[in-house]
Amino acid sequence: MVQVLDRFEIINDILVIKWEGGEESYILLKALRDRCPCAECSGETDALGNLYMGYDKPKIPAGYTIMKVKPVGYYALQFTWGDGHDAGIYRFELLKELSDLTD
Numbered sequence: 001m002v003q004v005l006d007r008f009e010i011i012n013d014i015l016v017i018k019w020e021g022g023e024e025s026y027i028l029l030k031a032l033r034d035r036c037p038c039a040e041c042s043g044e045t046d047a048l049g050n051l052y053m054g055y056d057k058p059k060i061p062a063g064y065t066i067m068k069v070k071p072v073g074y075y076a077l078q079f080t081w082g083d084g085h086d087a088g089i090y091r092f093e094l095l096k097e098l099s100d101l102t103d
């Protein structure tokens with residue numbers, strides 16, 4: 001089933017997403033940031049299979065606040081975090097998965 005995003009808002013430390021059809025997802029910003037899907041945060045594998053973790057988890061609280069949300073096509077959202085990181089493209093499927101996490 002294709003997810004269609006209706007609207008979203010940030011309430012304190014939670015991202016609330018309303019999907020078309022009325023279903024809602026509540027995602028902790030911390031869970032969202034800790035699972036940033038970009039190559040830097042999730043690690044990159046080179047040709048020899050070595051895994052490189054380039055980006056540390058944010059150490060300042062600002063890293064867990066969202067400055068800007070930008071829709072990417074009709075399939076994902078891109079967030080700009082308080083520490084300037086904005087490389088993660090969160091597909092709607094990922095956002096739905098993250099809505100069940102508590103930390």
Ligand SMILES: [Zn+2]
Pocket residue numbers: 036037038039040041042055085087088
């Ligand atoms: Zn990232």
